[in-house]
Amino acid sequence: MxxxxxxxxxxxxxxxxxxxxxxxxxxxxxxxxxxxxxxxxxxxxxxxxxxxxxxxxxxxxxxxxxxxxxxxxxxxxxxxxxxxxxxxxxxxxxxxxxxxxxxxxxxxxxxxxxxxxxxxxxxxxxxxxxxxxxxxxxxxxxxxxxxxxxxxxxxxxxxxxxxxxxxxxxxxxxxxxxxxxxxxxxxxxxxxxxxxxxxxxxxxxxxxxxxxxxxxxxxxxxxxxxxxxxxxxxxxDFSASAQALREPHMWLLALLYIGTFGSFIGFAGVFPKLIADQFPDFSTFQIGTASVSLAFLGALVSSLTRPYGGRLADRFGGARMTAASFLLMAAGAVALIVTLPVAGFWTFLLCFLFLFTATGIGNGATYRMIPSVFAARSGGEVGTQRASAAALGLISAIGAYGGFLVPQVLSASHSATGGYEAAFIGFVVVYLVLAGITFAVYATRRGAFAGARI
Known part of the structure; x- marks a missing residue:
């Protein structure tokens, strides 16, 4: 009935x-x-x-x-x-x-x-x-x-x-x-x-x-x-997922999403521990009998800036905003490398919030790129629109592995050197490489993307 x-x-x-x-x-x-x-x-x-x-x-x-x-x-x-x-x-x-x-x-x-x-x-x-x-x-x-x-x-x-x-x-x-x-x-x-x-x-x-x-x-x-x-x-739509998996650009976009969303979820996970390790006196603040940690600010600013990353991508192009976000993330990591040995907690916090803001913008911009890339590759065919929808789910899954990789890289750095600077140097290199890939492949409007705005 x-x-x-x-x-x-x-x-x-x-x-x-x-x-x-x-x-x-x-x-x-x-x-x-x-x-x-x-x-x-x-x-x-x-x-x-x-x-x-x-x-x-x-x-x-x-x-x-x-x-x-x-x-x-x-x-x-x-x-x-x-x-x-x-x-x-x-x-x-x-x-x-x-x-x-x-x-x-x-x-x-x-x-x-x-x-x-x-x-x-x-x-x-x-x-x-x-x-x-x-x-x-x-x-x-x-x-x-x-x-x-x-x-x-x-x-x-x-x-x-x-x-x-x-x-x-x-x-x-x-x-x-x-x-x-x-x-x-x-x-x-x-x-x-x-x-x-x-x-x-x-x-x-x-x-x-x-x-x-x-x-x-x-x-x-x-x-x-x-x-x-x-x-x-x-x-x-298993056939659309299979089609998406055969598309080389899905894997490249997944790599970019590891860099943006993976950095967000990875740094969000480790931020409380990094504060406790580097500035134990600032790990929590007492308000009456309650303890408050400022670590939540990182995940908060990244979450709130994510929708605006999508809005900026609508206006200026997802590829340009993604490349810009990687450059900003690299700048934030460089600031941490330079200031970490000598700066106080508040400088450390501001540098990390800058990094989190860049990951939020990158999350929205990279996710906005996915349908644009598939549409440009297909000329708007219905079958590829379905593959684009399937790719959104697959890429979100692959990108989440960054939440595992970031803490493990930081752990390896601490085990090898006793600190985290080596890990952040590696992050800078990765972000610069990803910015270069984004610009060269998607922002220059050459080859398969000639005339397309990604």
Whole structure:
């Protein structure tokens, strides 16, 4: 049995089957979009952002918990700490591949409920394991690995929302969805130190770092069940994914996205530890009985500048803005190399916030390049538009591996030299190379991109 959603123009209304499955979803039809589509899409977008936000929260919990483990009685080496920070990113990046297809297989509403519910596992396990300082390191690794399910949420959330919006409005909707999720990293790093120290006197209620998110996760599951929808026309397009994988430029764009998004998620993960290592007196600030860490500012500014990176790319071209962002990232890394041995905390913080701002601009600009590159390669053929959509999910998955690579490079630098300068020298070289590749291949309008604005 089906029912028609009531509205002013029934001819354009979708029909709803049991389980909140929508038939007749045609957002490109202006009459449909004005009468029913926009309202339904916005409702789904709001709950998608909330669920993805919690995914990023859980994904990044260990970045701030690791800094607090010594105060809770855990003894960890620097290398072990970096493994706990980077392993969730490795798992999350890998999960993004299957998560990309789950919306089409089980439905966007259904998968949002499932993927949000899975966040309960790492949150509860973290709350349990941090109460036992004698827990072996391998157990900490296993629990940290489960936080990777939060990283997979981005791919399925973006895949879901792209089905709801017409082509002319996808950019802003996807930008809001991405930024809303990315902010979760900042909120986790801001809220956890406060909650675990309020009223704790000389001890830590570190278990609350996991337990505090349980009610919000349950609300997300309920909200997806009550207010979100599945779209019957959202189908798994494995042939488009295969086509995208055969496109050499997909791999080149994925490399660029490792440089932008990978740098964001990698530096967001290690920022609390770098502050604790370099400026332990500034690791937290006491406000009454609560402790506040300024590490959240890095993830926050990067998240907030991401949509504007897309806007600037619309105006000046994605390739130009991506190349410029890599140059800015290189400049930020150079500033850290020069100032780190002699500067104080506030200079260190400003240099890193500059670097985070550049990664945010780069995230938006690089993501904006993807459909432009595929359109230029195909002349706008429908099949390649599908491949472009598939490439967005694949590239987001590959780019997330930067969240594993950045902490591991910093760990290797610390093990070899006792500091982090060597790692930042390597980052400068990588960013300059990526800027050169972006400019030479995509910004000069030669070869396959002659006459195209990437």
């Amino acid at each position: 089906t029912s028609t959603i009531t509205g002013p123009t029934p001819a354009h209304a979708p029909t709803m089957r049991p389980g909140r499955w929508l038939d007749g979803w045609t957002p490109e039809d202006p009459a449909f979009w004005q009468s029913h589509g926009r309202r339904i899409a916005r409702r789904n977008l709001g709950w998608s952002i909330f669920a993805e936000f919690l995914g990023f929260v859980v994904w990044q919990l260990w970045s701030i918990v690791v800094v607090m483990l010594p105060s809770a009685g855990f003894e960890l080496t620097t290398a072990e700490s970096f493994w706990l920070i980077s392993l969730p990113s490795l798992v999350g990046a890998t999960l993004r591949f299957p998560y990309t297809f789950m919306v089409a297989i089980v439905g966007g509403r259904n998968w949002t409920m499932i993927s949000a519910g899975l966040l309960l596992i790492p949150a509860m396990l973290l709350g349990i394991v941090v109460q036992n300082p004698d827990a072996p390191f391998w157990m900490l690794l296993v629990v940290a690995a489960t936080a990777g399910v939060g990283g997979g949420n981005f791919a399925s959330s973006m895949a879901n929302i792209t089905h709801f919006y017409p082509q002319r409005e996808k950019g802003w909707a996807l930008g809001l969805n991405a930024a809303g999720g990315n902010v979760g990293a900042a909120v986790a790093q801001f809220a956890v130190p406060i909650v675990v120290t309020v009223g704790a006197a000389a001890s830590l209620n570190l278990a609350l770092a996991g337990w505090m998110w349980i009610p919000f996760i349950l609300i997300a599951v309920w909200g997806a069940w009550r207010f979100m929808d599945n779209i019957t026309s959202a189908k798994a």
